Amino acid sequence: MSDIVIRPVAASDRTLWEPLWLGYLAFYEKTVPQAATEFTWKRLLDPANPIEGLLAVAADGTALGLVQYLHHASTWSIGGNVYLQDLFVVPAARGQRIGRRLIAAVTEASKAKGAAVLYWQTEEFNGTARRLYERVAKRAPFVRYNIEL
Template structure:
């Protein structure tokens, strides 16, 4: 993808599954996450389900899906409008540094305005310097610390 090549941001389609699965695997590998086939299949099914709160937009450049953003729009207790949690954002290594991640975030910012969401929020690893350079262009980290509790 040339550095000036535009990308199209759009909802994921059933035909995107092979490309999405390849990107999803690379994303899971990046985070050293062992996400099983059952979870992957369920995630894809929810992405395509119009009644699911999970949505996925993809970035397409030169006819290829080169990135995605997974989001969950949900009610919350701090505002009267829903909020959007950007759960996963990933861009293929070959498309990085070309504005694809920014295009995905801009799409979400525009959706926030159009849909009336109170905010879009996300998190990343503290040492993910590359992603944080992009994210800091939109908002500074808010200082919250994440805790995760799992069943024993």
């Protein structure tokens, strides 16, 4: 595991990032238009945009996981909050603590930004991820509601 590096997404990482992104969407049985994928990629590279991304990369250059998150203002704190939006580890690399390391990296980035809270959500059926999340975080008592627009 020590040969796995967690690092920010770079412009040269498109061929590493996109299969992870598509794997993440497939896991949740979702599709997005190609234009949304293009737009997401551009936002990850734009320093003026609040969305940031990290990759977990093996020593041989294989991409093993991704995390994408954004820092946003909050009415409850001066430093705002960070929302961990996307977290994915390729099935072959699960069980190697990569998800935990990606969360830890976002935690450190959130502290550096002065954020008060790092938070995320997952589908109820995602028991594997929930077991990890309940080890590294406190489950929030909130119930989420959506209006599809």
